[in-house]
Amino acid sequence: MNVRDRLGPLFDDEVFRSAFGVRGRPGISPGQLALVSVLQFAENLTDRQAAHAVRSRIDWKYLLGLELSHTGFDFTVLTGFRDRLLAHDLEETVLDMLLGRLTELGLVVGRGRQRTDSTHVLAAVRSLNRLEFVGETLRAALEALAAASPEWLGGWMEPVWRQRYGVRTDAYRLPRAEDERAAQARQIGDDGYRLLEAVFSPAAPTWLREIPAVEILRAVWLQQYHRVGDGDEQTASLRGKDDLPPSRDRITSPYDTDSRYGMKRGMGWDGYKVHLSETCDDTAETGRPHLITDVLTTDATVNDAVVLDQIHNRLRDKDLLPAEHLVDAGYTSAELLLESQAEHGVAVVGPVRSNTTRQANGHKDFSTEAFEIDWSGKQATCPTGATSKYWTEGFDSGKRPAIRIRFATGTCAPCPVRDQCTSSHRYGRQLTIRPQEQNVLLERVRAKQATEEWKQRYATRAGVEGTIHQAVAVTGVRRSRYTSLAKTHLAHIFTAAAVNLIRLDAWWNGTPLAPTRISYVAGLDLPHAA
Known part of the structure; x- marks a missing residue:
């Protein structure tokens, strides 16, 4: 009740106007639906439970500004409301409007x-191994085609496919033997290629290619399979580990193509x-x-x-x-x-990140920080007074600007402290540093983060x-x-x-924050070891 009394109506219907039509009978207030959605997450309720709370709970009715006799709405309205927010790019509106109101009250300010x-967030799909994934992707495409055009699919699909792909892949036991699993992967791959060839043939209706499940099948087969052999002897083969696309591009489920493996x-x-x-x-x-x-x-x-x-x-x-x-x-x-x-x-x-080189952890007198860098002369001087020979500007493995400095082999070979400086017996000492401004900043921050302050x-x-x-x-x-x-x-x-x-x-309400919880063992008052 404090929320209603202190904040008043939070979400103005006018902000959501673009997502709703202007013709027909009056609908449910989008501002109220936005608040219901927030309350739904505050209590971790399903759509059905949230709709029931609107009908039956007096605290929700007060917060929503509804009459006690209000009959509420069907739970499917919440699904439609979310779809409208996404379709009209209004998903950020709910939090922005709340923060705007809190800013007016001085409860949120900038420059603090x-x-x-x-x-991590787990996707709302089942995690599948590779064999299950390709099998379920093909089954999902067949299911979509069977619903969209049963006459076309039934006209060429082999009867054995009904048994092979009639149930979800997690509904039966996959073979354990490696050769049997490889054979099943080939079978699924060949069947997938046959389906794609049929869908993209001139005799098939062109709109079949636009079915989302078919587009997903095509993308997954490009990522997971390639064909080996010549002519009519070609067969599907799973790509090797090094031939797969990077994780950021690789689809992991036919039911959520945005999900990725991290x-x-x-x-x-x-x-x-x-x-x-x-x-x-x-x-x-x-x-x-x-x-x-x-x-x-x-x-x-x-x-x-x-x-x-x-x-x-x-x-x-x-x-x-x-x-x-x-x-x-x-x-x-x-x-x-x-x-x-x-x-x-x-x-x-x-x-x-701290300097994790061998020299920084062992012989600190020869860590990168111990070398004097002449930025204008593009040269480094080691603690013994020797100067570098090579200065190469480029990028590191993370595509970030980096400078590689190397001392000549002849310079380092006779050095009496060589073993403390480098483990290489063929080349001289090599340093990798950032551009000047970044390198100076890193050294300063590394020194600071070691202080108690x-x-x-x-x-x-x-x-x-x-x-x-x-x-x-x-x-x-x-x-x-x-x-x-x-x-x-x-x-x-x-x-x-x-x-x-x-x-x-x-x-x-003045509710204090919960104290930090520690285990009973950690809380024991034991004498310190000598």
Whole structure:
């Protein structure tokens, strides 16, 4: 009730006008549907449960501004509402309108401190092994063709296909023997090529090629198969591991073509990644709660460092850019630290990767930092006074600008401390550094992040882990409810708005934050070992 009393009506119908027609009888208020969608995620309800709550719960009726006698609406209305938001590019509207209202009340302001982190999101599809995937892709195409044009499909399909592809691939046991699995993969591949040739033949209706399941089949067969042999003896063969497209382009499910397979800290998953940004100023000093300011959804393969500039652009458009942005090491790079400050006036605070070379970990007197760099003369001087011979500007394996400096073999060979400086017995010492401005910045940040002052300043970033936990525990953010990237992102928008309303209600009611939980063992008061 605090939310209704303090914020008033949150979502204006006029903002959603473009998504709804102007003819016919009056429909359900889109502003109310937007609020119902947020409440649905705040309580992790299905569409049917949310529609029932509108009919039966007095707290929802009060928040929605409905009469007690209001009969509600059918649950399918929520599906149509989400589709309209996506069709008219209004998916960001819900969170933006809430943040706009909170900005008016002074509960959210720009140029403070914010923090960002990401977590994995499982796609709303079953994870399939490679054999299951190609089999289910072919079966899905046949199912779509059987529904769209049963006469055409029945006219040429062999009767054995009904038994072979009549049920989902997870409904029967796949062979275990490697040769049997390879034979089944070839059979599926050959059948898929036959189907595609039939669909794209001049005798077939041209509109069959435009069926989404057929387009997916064609794309998957291009990625997974190639033909071997000559003439009529050609047969399908699965591509080798090195012949597959990169993960960012590879389809992993016929039912969600936006989902990708990602890896993070040794964990792999099919789906997406969500980045949550929130304010993190001291609540005692500012009198404002911590609230989510932006949510960004990508496929699972997108690196965290790639999206930070996009997050800053989105926050700039909302006039909510921070002065200081706390992130973990996955988001930081020398280029980002410089560009964020120059383009947006944002100081990115996060650990940069430490120097992991053998010299930095063992013989620090010969680490990269121990070499004197003459940037104008394009030469390096080692701790013993020897100078480099080669200076090559190019890019590293990550396509980032890099400079490679190498000392001549004749210079390093007679050096008495060679074994401490390099492990190569054929060549001289080699250094890889960043361009001057980036290299100087990296050295400065690495020195800073070792100090207690920097560690205390950075410790605030850990609070975003609690926000991710709240989103997971309350709304189930790590499991997508819908297929496609656009629908998954819309769900994350509703999630962010829902978490903000929950936090605002707790703030106004004076509910204290939960303390950090530790295990009973960690909490034991034991004497320190001598």
